[in-house]
Amino acid sequence: MQFQPDKAQATIANVNQRVERHGDERERAVDIKFTLSASNTILDQFDKDLRKFLFRKPAKGEQQSLPTIGDVLTEVKFPSLEPQRLAHEFSGCEIEIAGQLDDASPIVLVDVKLKKFVAEPKEGGSVDLTFTASAGVDADELADISEAWICEDVVLTVGSGKRATQTDPEQTDLADAA
Numbered sequence: 001m002q003f004q005p006d007k008a009q010a011t012i013a014n015v016n017q018r019v020e021r022h023g024d025e026r027e028r029a030v031d032i033k034f035t036l037s038a039s040n041t042i043l044d045q046f047d048k049d050l051r052k053f054l055f056r057k058p059a060k061g062e063q064q065s066l067p068t069i070g071d072v073l074t075e076v077k078f079p080s081l082e083p084q085r086l087a088h089e090f091s092g093c094e095i096e097i098a099g100q101l102d103d104a105s106p107i108v109l110v111d112v113k114l115k116k117f118v119a120e121p122k123e124g125g126s127v128d129l130t131f132t133a134s135a136g137v138d139a140d141e142l143a144d145i146s147e148a149w150i151c152e153d154v155v156l157t158v159g160s161g162k163r164a165t166q167t168d169p170e171q172t173d174l175a176d177a178a
Contacts, residue, residue: 002160003045003090003114009100010036010156012149013130017142030145032097032133033116034156040073040127043119046088053077054084054121074125083120083128090114094161095133097145097154107144109135110161 014033019026043051055073091113098106112135120128137145148154 003042003088003093003117004158004160005036005038005042006157008036008038008156010034010154011152012097012145012154015145015149020136027136028138028142030135030137030142032135032145032149033130034133035128035130036156037122037126037128040121040125042129043127046086046117046119050086050119054081054119054127055125074123076121076123081121083118083130086117086119088117090158092161093133094159095135096157096159097148098157099148099151100153100155106155107141107148109133109137109141111135112161114158 011034012032013035014031016031016033018029018031020029021027040051040055043054051073054077056075056077057072058075091111093112093114094108094110095112096106096108112133114131114133116130116132118130120130122128
């Protein structure tokens with residue numbers, strides 16, 4: 001499975017410029033923290049059972065599923081549960097960050113690592129996702145990212161790059177136990 005939102009309305013919550021060391025070489029890198037709200041079906045991109053764990057069908061007298069949505073799992077199963085950290089990581093991704101109103105060229109970053117996912121289920125069948133995208137950048141890309149951060153609201157597309165891989169927390173646990 002691969003996390004691949006397409007033209008999702010997102011907010012840049014934070015940008016952290018840093019230096020990555022590769023032996024004696026120092027390279028510019030950035031961590032971009034995104035937040036977005038989406039249908040709970042996006043959870044299926046992490047694990048096919050995650051949505052069923054966090055959401056349930058509405059009981060009699062509660063909000064019924066809307067005909068335009070079609071998803072019957074709209075009620076939060078455990079309302080007192082804190083937002084859930086997801087140990088999934090996706091490496092080698094390509095992300096495109098576009099402005100919502102301007103016609104400027106989108107920022108395209110390659111070989112991006114997506115990590116630190118947090119999912120907060122919401123009544124009605126939506127979920128707020130927060131995650132960090134880490135990538136090596138050049139000075140122009142960093143300047144463009146800073147401009148996008150000032151605007152905050154962006155249109156985000158994540159695609160699988162040429163070297164896309166997923167770290168599945170369950171497989172990692174099994175490998176560590178062996």
